[in-house]
Amino acid sequence: MTGYPAWDQDSARSIIAGLVHLEGAALPILHALQEEFGHVDAQVVPLLADALNLSRAEVHGTISFYHDFRTSPPPRRVIKLCRAEACQALGCEALVHDLAHRGIAVDGHGHAHGHTHGPDCGHDHSHAADIAVETVYCLGNCALGPSALIDGELIGRLDSDRLAELCTDAGVRS
Numbered sequence: 001m002t003g004y005p006a007w008d009q010d011s012a013r014s015i016i017a018g019l020v021h022l023e024g025a026a027l028p029i030l031h032a033l034q035e036e037f038g039h040v041d042a043q044v045v046p047l048l049a050d051a052l053n054l055s056r057a058e059v060h061g062t063i064s065f066y067h068d069f070r071t072s073p074p075p076r077r078v079i080k081l082c083r084a085e086a087c088q089a090l091g092c093e094a095l096v097h098d099l100a101h102r103g104i105a106v107d108g109h110g111h112a113h114g115h116t117h118g119p120d121c122g123h124d125h126s127h128a129a130d131i132a133v134e135t136v137y138c139l140g141n142c143a144l145g146p147s148a149l150i151d152g153e154l155i156g157r158l159d160s161d162r163l164a165e166l167c168t169d170a171g172v173r174s
């Protein structure tokens with residue numbers, strides 16, 4: 001799982017203080033914050049504006065200009081599913097269907113949430129899925145497909161049961 005600490009203004013402040021002396025400090029600071037927290041929270045805007053003597057609009061502009069910066073926490077689990085020919089022959093599209101069944105869109109934008117009820121559905125959302133599934137084309141593991149990289153680790157012979165486990169770990173309920 002990708003695990004980052006929750007955003008913390010005090011830690012953010014000390015990261016800024018440690019890098020503020022650099023020439024063109026905004027980008028190194030933003031990168032350092034993203035490395036620490038997995039994203040750059042909107043709460044940093046006033047801190048950074050003060051530290052660098054910039055307007056809040058300028059800081060906002062910098063964060064949104066560079067697409068590398070995430071403004072919300074990354075998903076807890078990232079699955080890169082191979083959908084190239086050999087893995088297709090070994091059944092990867094059935095896994096895509098399984099995921100769709102769980103309300104997870106492959107290559108969907110942002111976090112894929114594990115069920116499709118709205119916020120007022122009365123269900124407990126504290127375990128909302130936090131999983132992103134992306135298509136990749138060949139992981140060099142064709143003989144052992146369907147293949148996937150799961151949080152960076154290569155997995156072969158991925159099947160529905162394993163996928164269900166991974167989704168459950170990430171908080172998806174079927």
Ligand code: FES
Nearest residue numbers: 082087139141142
């Ligand atoms: S086609 Fe999937 S690993 Fe090569």
